[in-house]
Amino acid sequence: MTTLDYKTLGMKAGLEVHQQLNTGKLFIRTPSELSDEIDFTIKRKLRPVASELGEYDKAALDAFNRDETFYYQGNIKNISLVETDEEPPQPLDKDAFKTILEVSLLCNSLPVNQAVVMRKTVIDGSNTSAFQRTMLVSLGGELDIGNKKIGVETIALEEDAARPIKKENGKVYYNLDRLGIPLIELATAPDIRTPEEAVLAAKKIGEMMRLTCKTKRGKGTIRQDVNVSIAKGARCEIKGCQELELIKVVVEKEVERQIDLLALKEKLNKEIGKTNLFEDVKEVSAAFENTGCKFMKNKQVFGMKLINMKGFLGEKVGEKRFGSELSAYAKSKGVSGIIHLDELPNYGISNIEVDKVKRILECSENDNFVISVTNKEKALDAFIAIQNRIKAAFEGVPTETRGALEEGGSEYQRPLAGGARMYPETDLLNEEITEATLKEIKKGLPKSVGEREKAYVKLGLNKNHIEEMKLNNYARFFSEIVKNGANPVVAATLLLQTLTELKRENVSVNKIEMNDIEELLLFEKKKKINKNNLKNALIDLSKGKTIDEILDSQVSVDEGAIQKEVERIVKANGKLVKEKGMASIGPLMGDLMKVESLRGADGKILSELLRKEIGKIK
Template identity: 40%
Template sequence: MSEYDYDELGLVAGLEIHQQLDTATKLFCQCPTELREPEESTRSFTRYLHPTRSELGEIDQAALEESKVDREFEYLAYDTTCLVEEDDEPPHELDAEALETALEIAQLMEMKPVDQAHVMRKIVVDGSNTTGFQRSTLIATEGEIETSEGAVGIEDMLLEEESAQRVEETDDGVRYSLDRLGIPLVEIGTSPDISTPEQALEAAERIGMLLRSTGKVKRGLGTIRQDVNVSIEEGARVEIKGVQSLDDIDDIVRNEVGRQAELVDIAAELTEREASVGEVQDVTSVFEDTDSGVIAGALNSGGSVMAVPLYGFDGIVGREIAPDRRLGTELSDHAKRHGAGGIFHTDELPAYGVTEDEVDDLRDAVGAGPEDAVAIVAADTDVAEAAIDAAAERAGTALEGVPEETRDANDDGTTRYLRPLPGAARMYPETDVPPVEPDPSEVPEPELLTEKVERYQEEYDLGEGLAEQVAYGEYMPLFEDVVADGVDPTLAASTLESTLTELRRDDVPVENLEREHLEGVFAMAESGDLPNEGVPDLLTALAEDPDRTAEEAADEAGLGGADEEEVRDAIAEVVERNEEQVEEEGMQAFSGLMGECMGALRGKADGDLVSELLREEIQKRA
């Protein structure tokens, strides 16, 4: 898609960054914040969720539409799952560690903490919370970050509980895992100050850097999510949820601008054609003898084919509005929410086993001419009726332009319809949790990652590249802790950023290594019980059998440090084995023999000591 003149189109964008905090316990209970595999669950239970009215008696439209889809929600519970997570006990007080971390983040963004923080309930009936709502607390407001294209305001930061993790779709609904539910996260919302896709990416990267500077946020896939709000002057505000990768943000904004611009053009053309959406009709009889596998399958199961004529829409339904997505795809997204596999439309037919004669009969059946289009759904009768109604409603909004809505981010940088935009009716007070008064006076301001890079170079004599890897890497807090305990900074940095990467490339299961494993290895190296050269072998042993301590693994693998006499004996044996080479080459034989000596000692001795003693042995025999 070609680049647009964003200023001329009136692009306005804002970000919502959701970042999990690395706390010991969850936001409203004492359960751990560690994720597990679904197979580790010990039991499950099911729920059906329905929207409730706000304090003013209103029902949120997004929740109402979600509730129209009749689904059962199954929740996988674990040996640590508590009654709060199951919604069988009131929540406990707001976690103090999470609140302190949120206040640190607020300082970095120059935000003003609120005088009193009140917990609110945000209605969510997609099954991602056992309660039917998410608890959310406003912590700070009125901040700002800088970008190369100007300042971007930070409107607010909320402290929230993470949703349950979606595991899979089931025949009856959706299966969720409860281990993620309740993990503290901050939601940071920017002002609508972003005017280009590039600025959106830069702002997200800046916020991400500030979050990681605390050393108290979780790292890895799924621990940070970006939502993007995008609109153009003639379009509408669209909220795009679930952008997993920072690198996708500029493409998401760029594609959404293009989609809205195309929809504006489509609305203008439909107005010029005096287009309209007709009445839904049952056209099952047209396809009684069809060769289309999809349609025949639905009819053989007792289903129906429902159609809606789209007057003046010929050629429009098949028009591309984003890469590999057409207006027909939008209609199909709405139909799918009601259980249908999608829609067929005459801009793409005949195809999929539907013949030209059937297309002509379809047009005749609904009174559509050559300038019109027809959309159909084949499914169980109830599903087909609900799905075609949803597709028809979406076709009707195409006459108006760009609908306000919430969309889901796809992996290719495009988006798909998710639900209507939520309104104010989805929020109401949480009466089970008392308010708290945030006190930022005793919260230290964290050191920025950019400042850490400079300090690591100056204080620890690390190269710029290695210093940056450590500062921005997931092991930064561990690096700082072990160096404070006396571990050589170069050893710690190279082990965490280079050795672990090399072992992973060699198919060593380094994902099994926990913090205590790494701390144990560094402690042995610092005390002299493990030569630096033995670190990779010990890490490998621990990764392959993580149920042992570093000391136990070192003993079993024979990786403890050898005394000088043992080292001399091993070197003498290697030199004797290569006596002829030593006599002929003298000290030139050193390089080859050094590797052999290190192999013979299997990481039991420091390389500097081996080098020194090997030189002595060669000099004696040369």
């Protein structure tokens, strides 16, 4: 990619980061867990609603005009009538609200006096109610990214949308499990001036949110949208950057795309001018009666002449061509795509068939054309969208919402949404934010990464545990239980390693209460349970046993009993011991740990006695 001078280009960018919270759902009391188990499917059509001023949002109308049918799937264990929009929402999740106030204070944002729940019109099917509940919580603030500070404009709390499953033939399928999970939306000011700064800002936001220890982790739990513009260009929103590394590429490619669109604007106005560019849509199916093109054979095909536009659809726009931009607009109206003269002959379409289309559409030497395999109604909608996009090209860069692609490019999705899609939520109370509430939250604000690292070094954690714990969801819990008397190294090992191992072994770790984990670690410090038996104790907790039952099962094992088992194990593995000597300790320790009568025995004693016994073998 060509090195660009972003300062000279007048590049501006801002981020909108959406982070899922690991709390209850925002206005629903069902689990905020994903599940592919399906018990039911609901079919719906959605329609836009006017704002308080009687206006309809452009993006909502665009989605409505696609005439899609939505199918919502879920299971009765995870989904209630609230998700299906058959029952009013329930009160706000207090844990989620406290978390967003912490984030606000961490970046010096000013919380509003009263957070008002609003409905944001969304009729792409991702919400059963045709709106998303959102509430503005704070304004202003800043992020220190090292070399400069980036302003924060707004921080809002909102419901996540339903999880998209598939889309085919005008039918869109969603799973309701994700609908209602709390999202913190943090929007920065357009203070970002380079792609590298965009990455630094995104990292800082992610770090700050993870300090709360209330964020979900994994793919899809954090989504970054990037707003990018250059001088003489326009703001375009690129949605769905899920990887930090992708943000830099997305910004670079969007800047390059806007540069190319401005160059195309100059060329169009110089060589064509704003004259009549289009003629009526005509059916051109007759041109393909004997075609070798499989997707056109025996299908309806419609075409439209583009006057004096030969060659222009092949003009470079970013890493694609202008024709690809037009195709994305056409696809938004329900057609599978378009084919234009500048890319023909191709796809099994011959020169003879191209000439036939030209004759039907009455094309002259300098004319272009677009064709699409579809019915007349969809063809008309698609070609009108193409006409509008071509007209916009004479003005430069149109404002629009685009979707990020895996390689860092983007594709048109819909018009840029406006304020006309917001109206008040009538089923929920506003949330007061008092000085007393903020004062209480300030007392317990999470420590910074640097402060945590220093504390962990003093506690004796190793480098791996320090690195893993500093932004882990267990970090605040860890500090609390260590403060209450737990052994720091044992606690860190249990939280970061043992629980992870149990998850991989399909143990129901989510059934273990945090209070029980704390109690277990405190008993370990008091020597009432051996640290080597903590894993088995956690398994017992996952199966419903109480702490008292686990403690009662801890049998004190004397050294005499251990010595007998050690002698037995060494004798049974005499050949291995003779071959490997002290290197056989690992496998033999594994055998000893499996002996039921030694359950709860101190691992150090086992290892010491085993070492002595192996030393006797010559």
